[in-house]
Amino acid sequence: MEPGVSIESGSAIRVAVLPVGGPISPARLRDYAALVARHARVDLASLRPYYSEHQKSPFAHQPWGGGCLRLKFVLGGCVPSPWEDFQSSRKVLAVVGICHLPSSPDLGRVAADFVDAARSYPSALASRCFAFCPTDAQLVQKKRDNIIMFPPSDQQSLELHMLTMIQDLSASLLMEFEKWVLRAESTGTILKTPLDSQSSLGSEEVIKAKKRRLGRAQKIIGDYCLLAGSPADANAHYATAIELARLTGDVFWHAGALEGSVCALVVDRMAESDPVLEDEVKFRYYTIIQLYRRATLQDNAQRVSPVSFELEAALKLARYLCRRQCAKEVSDLLMGAADGAKALIDASDRLILYIEIARLFGTLGYKRKAAFFSRQVAQLYLQQDNAYAAMNAMQVLTTTTTAYHVQSRKTSKMDHGLLKLYWLSLFDSGNTDPGKWHPQSVVSLFESQWSTLQMVVLREILMSSIRAADPLSSWSAAARLLRLHSFPLHPSQREIVKRNPNKKEWWTGGGPSGPFIYTPFTKGGTSGTSKQEVNWIVGEPVQVMVELANPCSFDLIVESIYLSVHSGNFDAFPVSVNLPPNTSKLVLLSGIPTQVGQVSIPGCIVHCFGVITEHLFKEVDCLLLGAAQGLVLSDPFRCCGSSKFKSVNFPSISVVPPLPLLVANVVGGDGSILLYEGEIRDVLITLTNAGTVPVEEANVALSGKNQDSVISIAHSTWKSALPIKPGGEVTFAVTLRAWHLSPTDLEADGSRSPANSRRIAREGSNPFLDIHYAGPSGNSESNDVSLPPGRRLVVPLNICVVQGMRLVRARLLSMELPARFTDAHLRSVSSKDNLSNGSDAIRNDISLLKIDPYKGSWDLRLLELELFNPTDVVFDVDVSVHLDGTSVEQKILPEDKTASSACHKTRIDRDYSARVLIPLEHFKLPVLDTSFFVKENGSDEPLGSRAATLAEKNAKAELNASINNLISKIKVKWHSGRNSSGELNIKDAIQTALQASIMDILLPDPLTFSFRHAKDGTTAKTDSSKEPGDGSSRSADESVLRCKDPIFANEMTHMEVQIRNNTKETIQMNLSISCKDVAGENCFDENSATVLWAGVLSDIYLEVQPLQEVVHPFSIYFLVPGDYSLQAASVIIDATDVLRARAKAESPDEPILCRGSPFHIHVVGTA
Amino acid sequence: MASTACFVIVSKNDIPIYEAEVGSAPKREDQAYQHQFILHAALDVVQDLAWATNTMFLKSVDRFDDLVVSVYVTAGHTRFMLLHDSRSEDGIKSFFQEVHELYIKIFLNPLYLPGSRITSSHFDTKVRALARKYL
DSSP, X not given: OOTTOOGGGGGEEEEEXXXXXXXXXXXXXXXXXXXXXXXXXXXXXXXGGGOOOSSOOSOTTOOTTTOEEEEEEEETOOOOOTTTTTOGGGSEEEEEEEEEGGGOOOHXXXXXXXXXXXXXXXXXXXXXXXXXXXXXXHHHSOOOTTEEEEOSOOHHHHHHHHHHHHHHHHHHHHHHHHHHHHHHHHHOOOOOOTTSOOSOOOHHHHHHHHHHHHHHHHHHHHHHHHHTTOHHHHHHHHHHHHHHHHHHTOHHHHHHHHHHHHHHHHXXXXXXXXXHHHHHHHHHHHHHHHHHHHHHHHGGGSSSOTHHHHHHHHHHHHHHHOSGGGHHHHHHHHHXXXXXXXXXXXHHHHHHHHHHHHHHHHHHTOHHHHHHHHHHHHHHHHHSOSHHHHHHHHHHHHHHTTTTTOOOHHHHHHHHHHHXXXXXXXXXXXXXXXXXXXXXXXXXXXXXXXXXXXXXXXXXXXXXXXXTTOHHHHHHHHHHHHHHHOOOOOGGGGEEEOOOTTOSSTTTTTSOSSSOSOOHHHHHHHHTTTOOEEEEETTOOXXXXXXXXXXXXSOEEEEEEEEEOSSSOEEEEOEEEEEOTTEEEEEEEEEEEOSXXXXXXXXXXXXXXXXXXXXXXXXXXXHHHXXXXXXXXXXXXXXXXXXTTTTOOOOEEEEEOOOOOEEEEETTOSSOEEEETTBEEEEEEEEEEOSSSOBOEEEEEEXXXXXXXXXXXXXXXXXXHOSBOTTOEXXXXXXXXXXXXXXXXXXXXXXXXXXXXXXXXXTTOSEEEEEEEEOOOSOSSSOGGGOOOEEEEEEEOOEEEEOOOEEEEEEEOOOSSOOEEOHHHHHHHHOOTTTTTSOHXXXXXXXXXXXXXTTSSOOOEEEEEXXXXXXXXXXXXXXXXXXXXXXXHHHHOTTOOOSEEEOOOEEEOTTOEEEEEEEEOSOOOSSBOGGGGHHHHTTTOOOOHHHHHHHHHHHHHHHHHHHHHHHHHEEEEEEETTTEEEEOOOHHHHHHHHHTTHHHHHSOOSEEEEEEEEETTEEEEEEEOOOOEESSSOOOOOSOEEOSSOEETTSEEEEXXXXXXXXXXXXXXXXXXXXXXXXXXXXXXXXXXXEEEESOOSSEEEEEOTTOEEEEEEEEEESSOEEEEEEEEEEEEXXXXXXXXXXXOSSTTSOEEEEOOOEEEEEXXXX | OOOOEEEEEXXXXXXXXXXXXXXXXXXOHHHHHHHHHHHHHHHHHXXXXXXXXXXXXXXXXXXXXXXXXXXEEOTTOOEEEEEESSOOHHHHHHHHHHHHHHHHHHHHOTTOOTTSOOOOHHXXXXXXXXXXXXX
């Protein structure tokens, strides 16, 4: 599709205007192009001197008297259309080169350049190269026939020169057309469109094609006649073509010829507009549209679709009819065309279609329709991913702002300029008509309530301007968007609070006494006297709202209006107002009180039509009353729109001495503070004393909702800054933690589509800072009664909480698969520096496997948190387990010196979820105590029920405390970007996840086994602590065991096993030690010879005192290098109830087995 | 069948005073904007058409992307606009007529300022019930 088509465009000769030679600055090129382009119409009469008739002209009815040639200049040329055989006006028939000679000194190169450029337009019948501003040297050079130089001269003679040249070009075009037509008439021509299938033609089709050829040739000859400015000839040829096409069933060409005939008709009778012609055009064009539609249906199977011709025809007709009177018809046509957009395959075609529709609706005066389609255009532009498209989108959107009422007064002029530029740049033809886009009525921002649309449009402007990297536009859009979202200043910003001299905290009770701004109870008493006390302050401007009505039917220009004050202590500022007929307007009249005392404002003084009058407010009532009774000739309903202001009793106003005036500023802008859920951030608030009196005392308190989101206020900072001198300022920090959104908030936010989740701060959910302050308490000698009032400043903390990371699920993994840790994990988990100093090679290739060969896992429990990031930023999650305070871990894990251990950061991209694992093995209590099992054992104990309950309660409380303690140690912190960080509130989730198996995690096993390598009799510090689980139950064990120093094969290795009793009772047991190779074969088997041993390894009777350790030494001798694991197990003799309970033994006589986790030994060869 | 329908009442000052998505199709936020944009654009057509006929129900006046805008203009030039996919004209007409009755009831309320937003939840419920009945 082509932009800017109209019915007449069939008669325009397309001329490509190309810059050639050296570089030309855009402004200069535009000047030159404008010089050329002003000759879009060349009268035939003026061609006579350049025209010579070589043979008899085929254009018999050429109107040499009044006819003209139409030229359409296309700056920069265009891509040849596949349809140019179908409509000759699509062909580039002439090429004009433009050259700026000072920048291209070599004329030869210019000539060659031009020839090159013209070569890409094979259809061109004539070409000229215009060279401007030649230097003297170039002027004296040998003349080249194909370069036409324009010697430097004044504008007028330049234009004359250009006119001559264009006439010459037109004349040669005309002669070329004659030649072409004569040749076509004599020899015939072959015409093809992409519709005619290139594939093999059947014999039948060949015959058909032959028949059709004649008709097509007639149509094309008609086209050329039209181009040659001879509509009468064209009409004759078209008539033949139509007949032939109808006979041969050549639907597409039939439509084309018909279109040409309408064009000829319209061009022929350009000047007149008579309804008969219009009806004829309408009738023929509807036929054309029908025919094109038929052609489309016929050729549906083909790759190319002529649907764009149908749409173009509709647009042409719409443009022809485009007047208010035909609005219905035009809008029907355009709506039909808009429906056709879906059939267009090419996105740029669709773009052009929407642009044209928008333009036509704009011309029609349907501004909202135009804005709608402009927005569609902008969206198509935004789909292209480049800055130019974004710029276009932005400019198109800017044009819609009038219709959506989102423009400010100042920008309207500029928008229009932009718009004009835009249309000009897009359609280089002179056919632009942006006149209808004048912002006819500038409506204020809030007049129209389509605020959703306004916000969407502004957001799109903002988005496109950001993409187009246009900071000014982005700023303006953002500012307007903010204004649309922002709420008005609280009237309480400068509220005056009476100080109670008897109370130290004078602010309490001074504020509004309830949740209502107005309460009938407090005001009730005074309303009888209908006098309200109003305090104004010396030196602070005040405003009085006055409604003005113009009941006249003409414009009323009030030169100035200001408050009339008789008390002489008030400076009133005059304003001038323009009142349209029969309207009313609210005007703010302002002034500054100058002296302490009473002010009375009886009315205002009006300068109008050179007359000064004083209008008294109290007369207004009578006037309105009179109007209501019909005594006064005015229409109160029409003139005074609001009845609210009708009878205001003017309050008594007293002016008080200057007070301090604090102005609060949230550092970083007054917009909402955007926080993700749980985010913690410091907000800096600057208080500036804008008054003339220092602030001596102040108090900052919180009010409003969500007060708990304010974690702390740096009271000391502002306190230390007191007194704040006039002009002084203090900045203090307020630490905020974003609250969590309730599900209803989320629903309302529509956060299911996170990309454009609306981030609108909900009004009313924000906390406020109430700052009460006061100046000095007057002269020290004066008594308390004259204490000047204090003031209150309310700083809303506009927190806008957006959805942050979500905790999808927390669960304790069942550990059916063993956990596998690499070294890296382990190091970061426990930062065991003392382990990392040696034998890295060994450590690295042994991944730490916590596998119980019998049960699958050594009961390392992992808490899995599944987190989902629904936002559009990336979160880094940092799970840390704080082991602060208690020395528990250090006892069990002597090598773990660090107070906290952290896992690696997990990065969660937008719209992804991630799982974070928290190992729970550092939470063992030091002692396995009876108290934990009170609940379980309660039934067995013969205690009194009361005592039992008490004990139970105690135990429960203790257990809960330790659970809470455990949970509070797990912290999920997140970071996002450079300066957002916070904490995820997952306490509840963890608690539910842990509830079931909390015992296993918290309680230690009764016995802890650890192996040591006793080298040369001295115990090397290579131990592994080990808490064997009791046989049947799972028990968490300590980190995996390894021998630090290498153990050599064929060498006696002294080992010892250390057993620690974690209970408060003596435990007797039978200990046995086993050794297994990698295959799990028992190496201490009598029949196997891989490992020899010395000492006792089985059925060792040991007795361990409460909380004590015993050591059992033994020696082993490895014959084969490799990996082995040692394991200790013991059967507890006479297990107590506690042990049974811990082991979850089912029957009282079940043997209680304690087993340590395997101790890994890597045996290296002696070689 | 999931259907789209968006109902808006526009006051004579071209200000929307009531909006409701009454279709059964699952809501999409961008679509909701689009509906409003289409309805807003259709006001231009209504403006001309309203004076060209003496019936209140203007039938379908505008369309975009398979969505049709049907309009009913009250005597006070308040416009009821319904954006819908193709549906029986009779149902829409009855819907409009019943909503008109509801609107008049709202209008009779002495506390309702003509031209201001209709916030009555009762009205909302009734309109949605009517939409279920007729659309």
